[in-house]
Amino acid sequence: MSKYDSYFLMKAEEVSDYVQEKLSYFDADARLECKEIGDGNLNYVFRVKDLANGKTIIVKQAGEALRISAEMHVSTDRGRIEAKILGIQxxxxxxxxxxxxxxxxxxxxxxxxxxxxxxxMRTGLLKHEIYPKFADHVTTFMVHSLLRTTDIVLGHKEKKELVKSFINPDLCEISEDLVYSEPFIDYNNRNNVFPPNADFVKKELYEDQALHLEAAKLKFEFMNNAQSLIHGDLHTGSVFINKEHTYIFDPEFAFFGPMGYDIGNVIANMFFAWCNGDATIEDEGEKEEFCGWCLRTISDIVDLFIEKYNKVFDEYVTETMAKVPGFKEWYLEGILSDTAGVAGLESIRRTVGMANVIDITTIPDEEKRARAEKIVITLAKNYIMNRRSFRSGADYLNAIKEAIGTFESR
Structure with missing residues (x-):
């Protein structure tokens, strides 16, 4: 009988023992050190290290409630989903x-x-580090993991079986509430609005009925379009990176949903990095270098995705009707529209919603932070309201330039 035969939340000292019991990764007599390294809302993450040779391993345990709110309980089955999807990806x-x-x-x-x-990656971006290969790596990941889990490539029965195994209602509900609903209608009183922008948020978000309608349309797209196996939470906190290599992890929000959800999340989070750099870098040359790279990366993500999509589609398509002339282009248009819409939703919810993004909340100058948030919200509304017009990286850069120009710093 093992103490690990029934669920409990492990402490660091128990994790080392757990690893030795479950795996033969370390020598039986290894002197191990374990530290908790995660700071997420859902999980407990530990690094176990062999003090003799430096060999390490990560243990991630799913908690039953969110750290930011003990009242928000979530199924621990998400750990199974995450482990399985990492293997698929x-x-x-x-x-x-x-x-x-x-x-x-x-x-x-x-x-x-x-x-x-x-x-x-978010930690590096807050230090204004540049990662020149990120756009290439993340688009390779997205095109292959997303397009190749659609009905275009997978057999329809195989895909439907996968859809069943990745039904993820608890975490989908979190996204449905925090991304698609509460930032526009704060019915749970959980939004975190920066006080200097309260009137702006009220007018631009809470009172804009046309915006609410488009958000509702996007919400029902999210809930009903089982297009591909999406990561579901693909932001710069879900990326580990250096100058040469990229890891994408933490896909516990994964389920079969619209491809544009992942792409739009990445775009929005790259602009948060721009906001931080623009507001906090004092040296003009350094600011131009970092912020310029952020914008080029946004543009490159869109254009490289399109380029790779066309190649992967042609190489892997199996569905007969998807080979009909014009279908590939029509399908891409839908992905790009969803991408822009989600970029807008993610931008808004990380600015005024329950989980504010640290890129903006750590801007020390209140006036600069208020300006950054207004730029983000204005840009996000453009993404949502005009999402069918975003068809290239240049379209994003033009929209960003327009939003920045609306709030030129004095």
Whole structure:
């Protein structure tokens, strides 16, 4: 009988013992050190290290409630979903996701490769680090993991079986509330609005009925379009990176949904990095370099995705009717519209919603922070209201330039 035969939340000292019992990764007599390294809302993440040789491994355990709100309970089955999807993603985009060594359904714990030598991307961006290969890597990951799990490529029965196994109602409900609903109608009184912008938010978000209608349309697209196996939470906090390599992880929000959800999330979070750099970098040359790279990356993500989409579609398409002339272009138009819409939703919810993004909340100058938020909200509304007009990287850059120009710093 093992203490790990029934679920409980492990502490660091128990995690080392757990790893030794469950795996033969370390020597039996290894002297291990374990530290909690995660700061997310849903999980407990530990690094176990062999003090003799530096060998490391990561243990991630799913909690039963959100750290930001003990009243928000979520199914620990998301750990199974995450472990399974990492294996699928690794088969489609090898080398861009960490290896999974074990998933324990009783303890709701996953043991996985330590992404040593990499930094959480958001942490690096807050230090205004530049990652020149990110756009190439993330678009390779998205095109292969998304397009190749659609009905265009997968057999329809195979896909429907996958849809069943990745039904993720608890975490989908979080997205449905926090991304698609509460930022526009604060019925749960959980939004975090920066006080200097309260009147602006009231007018531009809470009172804009046309915006609410478009958000509602996008919400029902999210709930009903089982297009592909999406990551579901693909932001710069879900990326470990260095100058040469990228890991994408933390796909516990995964389910079959619209492809544009992942792409739009990445775009929105790259603009948050621009906002921080624009507001906090004092040296003009450094600011131009970092902020310019952020904007080029947004443009490159869109254009590289389109380029790779066309190649992967042609290489892997199996569905007879998807080979009809004009279908590939029509399908892409839908993806790009969803991408722009979600970029807008993510931008708004991380600015005024329950989970504000640190890129903006750490801007120390209140006037500069208020300006950054107004730019984000104005840009986001353009993305949502005119989402069918965003068809290239240049379209995004033009919209960004227009939004920035509306609030030129004095």
């Amino acid at each position: 690794d088969s489609y985009a090898p080398g861009l996701v960490p290896k999974v060594y074990l998933y324990d359904g009783t303890m709701c714990a996953m043991v996985m490769e330590d992404m040593i030598g990499h930094t959480m």
